[in-house]
Amino acid sequence: MTTAPHASPFPPSPHSADAVLDGLDPEQRAVATTLQGPVCVLAGAGTGKTRAITHRIAYGVHSGVYRPATVLAVTFTQRAAGEMRGRLRQLGAGGVQTRTFHAAALRQLQFFWPRAVGGDPPRLVEKKIPLVAEAASRCRLRLERLELRDVTSEIEWAKVTQVTPEDYPAALVKSGREAPRDPAQTSQVYATYEQLKRDRGVIDFEDVLLLTVGMLTDRYDIAETVRRQYQHFVVDEYQDVSPLQQRLLHLWLGDRDSLCVVGDASQTIYSFTGATPEYLLTFRTRHPDATLVKLVRDYRSTPQVVHLANGLLAQASGRAAEHRLELVSQRSPGPEPVFAEHPDEPAEAEAVARRIRELLTPREEGGAGVPASEVAVLYRANSQSETYEQALSDAGVPYQLRGAERFFDRPEIRQAVLALRGAARAGGNDRVLADADGLAGQVGAVLATTGWTPEPPAGSGAVRDRWESLRSLVRLAEDLGRARPDAVLGDLVAELEERIAAQHAPTVEGVTLASLHAAKGLEWDAVFLVGLTDGMLPITHAKTPEQVEEERRLLYVGVTRARHHLSLSWALARSPGGRAGRRPSRFLDGLRPGSAAGGGRGASGSVERGTGARGRKPRGPVPCRVCGRTLTEATEIKLRRCAECPSTMDEALFERLREWRLDRARELKRPPYAVFTDVTLMAIAETLPGTERQLAGISGVGPHKLRQFGADVLALCAGEPLPAPDAADPAPAGEPAPDAGTDDEMVEQVTSETPEK
Structure with a gap:
């Protein structure tokens, strides 16, 4: 079973318990049908864990085992909670409470506070931060913005690990945590911060959990009331629970065992906030009778992406690595991941922007036709975004910064929601809606009163960003209208109200720029992992083996965000003309071409840079056929020689091949590089293949191109007339061949691959 990657957010609702199980694979079905006792689900990236647990809850409701109001499903982000809530509603289990730990605790705290x-x-x-800054000032400390952020993070860590201000210095030593500043000073600021809150009668997010834990511990009557309400629990992303959250979960459960936890130790990337995978890894020790289910069928990523992800974890060490899951892709093969080295960061950003423009180019124009919303550029630190913002702006590519201003806080969205609410209340009396066709047409008509137009504005920048934000509301209406033809404006407003409460934003049509941490839980058709150098990933302050392994897991999370296209790149210097003293991330050793393995798998892993022929990848380092030096550049690997080594290319044959390529491209209505790139033609003119086997050995000549163009190329190499047209196997005019563009995907820096006029 392969789930559609772009399924509507409003699927039809099932009508029976058995219908809930339709389309689940055997392991997902095992999760969904195990409704009693403790259940531990180890779920790899892209294996459909949310699908499994939402169908489990819905199956329990439809089969009469669960009453919706007695189920509490908790996760870690508002977005994830909103998505789960929406899926449950569509599965006919809308009464289930789906919240983050903090939201669930805050609701209980506010309800029981008058009584307790x-x-x-x-x-x-x-x-x-404002309160922390005031606390620091009272301690006669002047902290810069970044220092304030560091101290605030330390306070948050201390609170979720239940460490008091006076115990903070000792706790640092015990945990092996490296403090960003003097522990005694941080302890003093922490204590003053807590006193400031008490003086002003305010609490922070960590207090919500601490106070709820205290209330349930001290007041048995309140704890019993909560336990009567919630009898069945599901915890998503269980590898990310902190000691404080685990304690709260234990108090919710009491002496019962109706608990299903889902997680993946290989995706533990928040230990700096107090998260630990220990509770997931020791679940069966605490619950010896627990049912264990492993989800390893990856429905998200191609075999090429999955192979790289598996290879990355194969070199890992530590406790989490002992429990790693070997994923098995369920998708059709795709392009190999691209490894690209650049002289400096601006050059890297420009190459990424150029490649993204190629991906966005419609298929009928020779591109991949990937929507901008299905492309992401991911980096280790937010400070890296500026270079990519500039490069994308220069290339005319729309983008959005994830982790910046929240979608529903944007002025244009607040104005649009107000207008939609007003129109929904007016109903049939609103003249704006009188001539509108369908729900999406009505939404467009309302948004037109705020200045929105169906056609996008020229260029990029703030005006285009505003247009894209409003367009996402129209697309949401289109999805709702397709799923529920009788839906009216009031239904869309109700959907928006739920999304606002959960901060579950609709998709905006723009390339996503985000940190690797912010990308957790998301996925795209094309992902660019950038800035992959030692010192950035792993980051410099990752000192201990445990911290370095967490950095590896962070890269693993980045790799597994990609469905189809994946690019990994790095720059040797920060700025043009700077010293090229950087080296690629050590995590790529043994995975990128020409590198030795740091452990686990060697360089004969799944990826070879610059190779385009599927199933015929060279194994291990590729030597120059002239001097024997190991090749690392994509163009050199394709030609099988160093750029400096003498060429044996037949110049006359190369020109004949270029003329032939131009004719075929016109005939097929494709750009010339979609037939063969210049580099592939150079490789052919250098090796002079005499048989199909020899031609197939040239990088860039895939099976389809061999069938389609092989006879022509071999005839040109032999100096013979071209065969009759019916001897070839052309694709229909205007239809890209299955491996068209493979050369472009494999060779990122070949400047000669521009379309010929």
């Missing part, structure tokens, strides 16, 4: 303490609950402070 009396009076109104304290006000929640959403941003700590």
